[in-house]
Amino acid sequence: xxxxxxxxxxxxxxxxxxFSIGAFGFLARRNAISMLMSIELMLNAVNLSAVALGAFxxxxxxxxxxxxLLIIAVAAAEAxxxxxxxxxxxxxxxxxxxxxxDTMRQ
Amino acid sequence: MSLVxxxxxxxxxxxxxxxxxxxxxxxxxxxxxxxxxxxxxxGRRLGKLAHLVxxxxxxxxxxxxxxxxxxxxxxxxxxxxxxxxxxTWIASGSLTFNMGIHVDALTGALLLVVTTVGALVxxxxxxxMSHDPGYWRFFxxxxxxxxxxxxxxxxxxxxxxxxxxxxxxLSSYLLIGFWYTKREPGLAAKKAFIxxxxxxxxxxxxxxGLVAVFGTLDISTILAGVEAxxxxxxxxxxxxxxIFCGAVGKSAQFPLHVWLPDAMEGPTPVSALIHAAxxxxxxxxxxxxxxxxxxxxxxxxLVVAAIGIFTAIFAASIAFTQTDIxxxxxxxxxxxxxxxxxxxxxxxxxxxxxxxxxxxxxxxLLFLGSGSVIHAVEGEQEMPKMGGLAKTxxxxxxxMLIGTVAIAGLPPLAGFWSKDEILGEAFKFGxxxxxxVGMVVAGATAFYMFRLMGLTFWGKSRVSESVHVHESPWxxxxxxxxxxxxxIGIGALLGFPFADGILVHGLEPIFHPANVLLGHEHEAWTxxxxxxxxxxxxxxxxxxGTVIGVRLxxxxxGDRIRAITARLQPLYAGSKNRWFFDDLxxxxxxxxxxxxxxxxxxxxxxxxxxxxxxxxxLTSTGGRGLRQIQTGRVQNYAFxxxxxxxxxAVAYLVLGS
Amino acid sequence: MPLPDTLPLIGITWADALFMMLGGVTIAxxxxxxxxxxxIRNGLMLILALGALAGIYVxxxxxxxxxxxxxxxxxxxxxxxxxxxxxTQSKAAxxxxxxxxxxxxxxxxASLLAIIFAITLGTNDWKATVFADxxxxxxxxxxxxxxxxxxxxxxEVVSVLILAAVIGxxxxxxxxxxxxxxxxxDEEVR
Numbered sequence: 009x010x011x012x013x014x015x016x017x018x019x020x021x022x023x024x025x026x027f028s029i030g031a032f033g034f035l036a037r038r039n040a041i042s043m044l045m046s047i048e049l050m051l052n053a054v055n056l057s058a059v060a061l062g063a064f065x066x067x068x069x070x071x072x073x074x075x076x077l078l079i080i081a082v083a084a085a086e087a088x089x090x091x092x093x094x095x096x097x098x099x100x101x102x103x104x105x106x107x108x109x110d111t112m113r114q
Numbered sequence: 115m116s117l118v119x120x121x122x123x124x125x126x127x128x129x130x131x132x133x134x135x136x137x138x139x140x141x142x143x144x145x146x147x148x149x150x151x152x153x154x155x156x157g158r159r160l161g162k163l164a165h166l167v168x169x170x171x172x173x174x175x176x177x178x179x180x181x182x183x184x185x186x187x188x189x190x191x192x193x194x195x196x197x198x199x200x201x202t203w204i205a206s207g208s209l210t211f212n213m214g215i216h217v218d219a220l221t222g223a224l225l226l227v228v229t230t231v232g233a234l235v236x237x238x239x240x241x242x243m244s245h246d247p248g249y250w251r252f253f254x255x256x257x258x259x260x261x262x263x264x265x266x267x268x269x270x271x272x273x274x275x276x277x278x279x280x281x282x283x284l285s286s287y288l289l290i291g292f293w294y295t296k297r298e299p300g301l302a303a304k305k306a307f308i309x310x311x312x313x314x315x316x317x318x319x320x321x322x323g324l325v326a327v328f329g330t331l332d333i334s335t336i337l338a339g340v341e342a343x344x345x346x347x348x349x350x351x352x353x354x355x356x357i358f359c360g361a362v363g364k365s366a367q368f369p370l371h372v373w374l375p376d377a378m379e380g381p382t383p384v385s386a387l388i389h390a391a392x393x394x395x396x397x398x399x400x401x402x403x404x405x406x407x408x409x410x411x412x413x414x415x416l417v418v419a420a421i422g423i424f425t426a427i428f429a430a431s432i433a434f435t436q437t438d439i440x441x442x443x444x445x446x447x448x449x450x451x452x453x454x455x456x457x458x459x460x461x462x463x464x465x466x467x468x469x470x471x472x473x474x475x476x477x478x479l480l481f482l483g484s485g486s487v488i489h490a491v492e493g494e495q496e497m498p499k500m501g502g503l504a505k506t507x508x509x510x511x512x513x514m515l516i517g518t519v520a521i522a523g524l525p526p527l528a529g530f531w532s533k534d535e536i537l538g539e540a541f542k543f544g545x546x547x548x549x550x551v552g553m554v555v556a557g558a559t560a561f562y563m564f565r566l567m568g569l570t571f572w573g574k575s576r577v578s579e580s581v582h583v584h585e586s587p588w589x590x591x592x593x594x595x596x597x598x599x600x601x602i603g604i605g606a607l608l609g610f611p612f613a614d615g616i617l618v619h620g621l622e623p624i625f626h627p628a629n630v631l632l633g634h635e636h637e638a639w640t641x642x643x644x645x646x647x648x649x650x651x652x653x654x655x656x657x658x659g660t661v662i663g664v665r666l667x668x669x670x671x672g673d674r675i676r677a678i679t680a681r682l683q684p685l686y687a688g689s690k691n692r693w694f695f696d697d698l699x700x701x702x703x704x705x706x707x708x709x710x711x712x713x714x715x716x717x718x719x720x721x722x723x724x725x726x727x728x729x730x731x732l733t734s735t736g737g738r739g740l741r742q743i744q745t746g747r748v749q750n751y752a753f754x755x756x757x758x759x760x761x762x763a764v765a766y767l768v769l770g771s
Numbered sequence: 772m773p774l775p776d777t778l779p780l781i782g783i784t785w786a787d788a789l790f791m792m793l794g795g796v797t798i799a800x801x802x803x804x805x806x807x808x809x810x811i812r813n814g815l816m817l818i819l820a821l822g823a824l825a826g827i828y829v830x831x832x833x834x835x836x837x838x839x840x841x842x843x844x845x846x847x848x849x850x851x852x853x854x855x856x857x858x859t860q861s862k863a864a865x866x867x868x869x870x871x872x873x874x875x876x877x878x879x880x881a882s883l884l885a886i887i888f889a890i891t892l893g894t895n896d897w898k899a900t901v902f903a904d905x906x907x908x909x910x911x912x913x914x915x916x917x918x919x920x921x922x923x924x925x926x927e928v929v930s931v932l933i934l935a936a937v938i939g940x941x942x943x944x945x946x947x948x949x950x951x952x953x954x955x956x957d958e959e960v961r
Contacts, residue, residue, distance in 0.1 A: 021888075028885040029881070031881045035876075048852075059836060063831040073917075074922045080843050084936075095855060763887045
């Protein structure tokens, strides 16, 4: 009966839109932390697509969630280290704006 | 003597009449070489005594040479001479080049001239170079030269001859440029060496041709092969002409004659020895030695004769107007060498060698005499600044007069005998044009030589006031006197009776194979036939030239001379400028060569270096361009990642899985 | 009284309506995250987006994942992000400039990606795979069976990874003492 929620495509469409938004944010924002937030969005989009596929394909029952759980764990680790790096650089450069990290410039 | 013995390995040459040389024969080479090495090593410290060892070694060499040459000329060493193998020089695969000495009548003739004039020049140099700081160096070079020349004459292998060829060229270079602190001697030495080199290219190519045909450069093997007909036709012509190239260079024939007048920059003993009596004769010797090769090709003989007689008249015409005393003699040498080659070219082998001998003596005398004159007027070489020296330097005057009469070809002095034989045989063998030009040259020779005498010794003295004219020391006048003797008598000694003298008998067997190839036979000499007529003609021409020269230049007839030259102004100018041949050389080779070299340099700089530098520049620019990617900004790198991802996805979509 | 099958007046099922609402919230919040000016507001909007996503997970029958999402993402990571924002506040940051110079190319790339997704989704034949009509409830048991079955090694490795990340993060974020690289008195530091 459900036209939308009962089919796979809408979930994947949602995931795709989320990923695109995250990609734009990652490439376009100045603040490093904003970039990290966009990365989290992208990771969540992937999670969503994994779970959706796991839900609608009987052969993949349970795998989708397991996969998504592992992704969450990895995302947590990555966020930890990333933020620690941003804080360390902030101490050095006194700014969180990636525009101004350009000493490696040729 | 044990050293000498160990050097000689007894090996008999092929042929039925090759005798063995005495064991001391290699001393001919060792003594001058030892003299050179000794003087080069220690000479500087010996100061004024530096001449003792070189002079002694050359006198000893003269003695040994006479002990071998006189028997050779008289035929006592056998018809084909004697030889001894010394050692194997190069053994490479199928090519072997041995070093050995060969003495026959031809060698004897050369030895006679080379060692006699050489010894006398050494003695002369003691006086002439006594004030020169490079005294020891001069004698070292002289000995080196003697060694090289003797090696050239004695060698029985053409490769050794070639090596000696280059060595005499080197010695000539060192001696011409002896006063190297001045500019002209260095330039002249370079010119001599380079011009010689041009001829040597042909020579070397000819040698390669001989190796290709015969597989060896051993002279007797080659000549035997040519006699047997192994080399004939166009191949013989080509090889003969190539070898003649070397002779043209070394003996300063047209067009490689340009170095000889300039070589007068060297000290006068050098001019006398090298450029009159010995080195320039090497070309004549070479052609004479290889006579069967030339006889095998009619075209080559024609070329030799043509170049020879052309050089003769070419040089004679220039000698008319030269004012430097040594230059007149230089052009005279060129002219007489032309005579010799003309004789070789028409097949008059013996007269050519005869003239070589007589010319060696009287030209050596004339050069040494001119050196004495220059010494007397303290360095002045221009004849307009001389004059009236007959009374003040009598010995020099007398000996030079003897030399002049000899070269003019007036009987009974030496020049008459040899020159007359050349002209006579040229006519009899059918080369009337050679005979005709030769007659003109004979007259011209007499004229310009007596002009030289007149300007230098007769008339009023034009010597500058500050010069104290004095006769030369005995070390210089003694060689003059000693050389005057053969200038008077050697013609008669070697050439009488006509066509039957010592020289003819000695040399006839050597040139027999060539004569066979040419089809010439030995004819009897008829006084009241063609030979007498020809002799009368040549004497007449020489006398006419003498008389004209004497009358014009006996006393100061400056006005008459000026009148004559004014009427012939273009000819006069051309002759004075050596017929602009040097300028032609300069235009073609020097200027054009410089242009080509500059063009090549431009090409190398711009194109070749440009390409190499261009590669570097390209890499550098590319690098600089690529460096723009390294912005150092994380966001740009992230953009790159996203771009790559998008590209891969598109590719995957477009190309399928 | 039981709920009617479809929403009154609109005529779509409850599931659809719920999905559309949650999806709309997610998308709106994420737009705010990437386009907003104030960073703290962005962080809070991120939390909202993640929360809505947790709701969608529930709709897909992955309740445990929704729990994990809330606990970890919202409870830990988002808080961490907010802390980091707090620590890196710079007064001099010009408020007007939130986007970089490459914002336009970024938008283009993002659009391109979206188009690629659309094309992939559109052209793929989903019916080739066996599908269920409704999302199957993915219970804890099946998840556990997967985690401790095929994904066991990955599970253990990820735990080690988290440990390493935590230690590394602590080290990186420590204020260097005097004498160490990066300390206050280090002259090489700009």
